Amino acid sequence: MDDFLAARLQMAFSLGFHIVFACIGMVMPFFMSLAHFYWLKTKKTVFRDVTKAWSAGVAIFFATGAVSGTVLSFELGLLWPKFMEHAGPIFGMPFSLEGTAFFIEAIALGFYLYGWNKLNPWFHWATGVVVGISGLLSGILVVAANAWMNSPAGFDYIDGKYLNIDPVKAMFNEAWFSQSLHMTVAAFVSTGFAVAGVHALMILKGKNVAFHSTAFKIAAIFATVAACLQPISGDISAKDVAKRQPAKLAAMEAHFHTERNAPLIIGGIPDTARKTVDYAIRIPGLLSFMTTGDFNGEVKGLDSIPKEDQPPVAVTHYAFQIMVGLGMAMVGLALLYFLALWKKGNWLKSSWLLKLFVLATPMGFIALEAGWTVTEVGRQPWIIHGVMRTADAVTPMPGIAYSFYLFTGVYISLAVIVILLLYRQITMVGKIYDSSSKVPKS
């Protein structure tokens, strides 16, 4: 494996790993705080039990997220020193603010986890909310940094020099809003469906049903509401991409030729050599309408972009289809759930709805990883869109392949251990957390 490929794969692996933990760390505190709120209001022990079980989950994910994030901040330099040398001072603003947000998050988490029975109950609750808010803020900030790579701003690029740097302008680049919005909603979708799915499974198994039903309800509401918002935000993102990165949009859609009344291509197998997409469904004019608001609007195809500036089409296209497909599937499930809540109360008790939720457990996270693949692969061959090529940014250090194998091994074993640990938490719910099924511990 050559060093460049190894570096890219290592970066992708690390980020793909980190993002899962980061999302859970951003969203779980909200679930936890809501359960905690009900406990303080109603004094029903089931809410306290759920809160405590979730807070153990938050602790596990926070620490793993923090560790993988620490690694990332070094990896940016270890793998892409030439990128960081120029980009660091420009897009550093969100990172330095993010440091504050993380710090507050970590401190608030310290209060929260160790504060049971020690702090004023409402102050204690509030620290949980602060964990969530600062997590969300840090997510938004770091995505603003990534958005800068898609839509560089806040400097003048003259004769290979980066002049007149303005970090604030760089942070509020054109893409920051659409990307941060989409990412934040995605975090709720993916964490919500994952959590709801696990609790649905436990209900189906008949274990600690009251406990798991309470947990399921909280997670499912967040997940389904967010799922319905996601296509709206995705549409904003797509219009945005069409404007600032036509090459990425063309690759997402496997849209080879510039044309008016462009069709929306769903599925299919893109063939880059023949510039066609086989076995695809085409909806005439829809792509033009979605990107320009006019069925006859012109959409740039890959042919308008020099060959050496084109991103890989197949990967981007498949990833985009996976994201949108799963997104739509989750919207479908969300609508069923709303219908059940509103009219068909008996659906809520039937097992098929729960089974569908179990099926949806991994969907959000798969869509999330697919979405990042779209963004990152679709930006290639640029690391800073239109300014610096990824190949020019890679470290001169040889043997990155070994580092890639090493880190891949580490991440895989970490993932296995985390899953094992969660499994053990869940199997112990009856013993530790569910006070209706045991002699209370505290």
Next chain:
Amino acid sequence: MIYVVITFLWTAILLYILLGGADFGAGIIELFTSEKNKDRTRKTMYEAIGPIWEANHMWLIIAVVILFVGFPKIYTTVSIYLHIPLVGMLLGIIARGTAFVFRNYDAVEDDMQKVYTPIFVYSSLITPFFLGIIAASAVSGRIDPQANDFLSAFVFSWLNWFSVAVGIFTVSICGFLATIFIIGQTREESDRLHFIRKARRTIFIVMFCGALVFLAAYFEQIPLFSWIFGDTPGLIAIIAASISLVVMFFVLDKDKPILLRLLAGFQVTMILFAATYSHFPDILLLKDGENLSLLTHQGQVKTIDSLGYALLIGSIFILPALVYLIYIFQKKKEVPVDH
């Protein structure tokens, strides 16, 4: 503003060594503790460190962010030529962080603990060891941007007796910080005496490792002696540290935990001061004699300004909260950990 940024950088590194060091030290002492005392050591440490554990390694992140935003050339040079020890340190950080969580949040208590504990203990050793290597390599003048073979560019940049000795010294400092810290944390007299004995031993170990560093420096022809004893502020710092060490020996078995911690913190601060002062503002010495300096290799004015403001504003939020966190959990330490 540049001095504000540099102050934050230095403070972040210092706090990482002090707070993170005590934390690493806990694992290191566990390694050198007899079977029957292990459990006590671990419990006492966990109660003390648990609440601020998450915040501890934020100092490292702050330092890294300051480096790549404000001093990108320094960050990237270190990243390129010290790639291998950095990876070593990162592996230590990953292993340790996860082992810590798993030790404390595993719902089932069984043989898995036997798996986590060695990981935790050995990674506590590896991480500060590589941290020391990295710090020493920055100033040992072996980084060679002109090198054109793998070994001299990426291996001999950090692999020499001096760096290794500083690595060992860093490990010993961590152990020292942890034992001093833990003395104030004990509840039973027998525990307290046990850790006082330990502290005495670690002080000797630290002094021994310090001597090793000087020996290795001599051996590698690094003018450490003249750096530290060459200018007055460095000299004063070292003398102050030595005096406080003597004081510490006398108060070790008096029941004065806070004073002990202050003394230990003071000594480490003075050592770091002496080690960095002599080079300031250079922080990376390269083989060709070209030095990377915090003052000449800084980012553009606007970057440094906004970085400085971000740090100042951040600390307004962070410091009071952190102090309150430490205060609350030091005050009421009798409540057991609850899931």
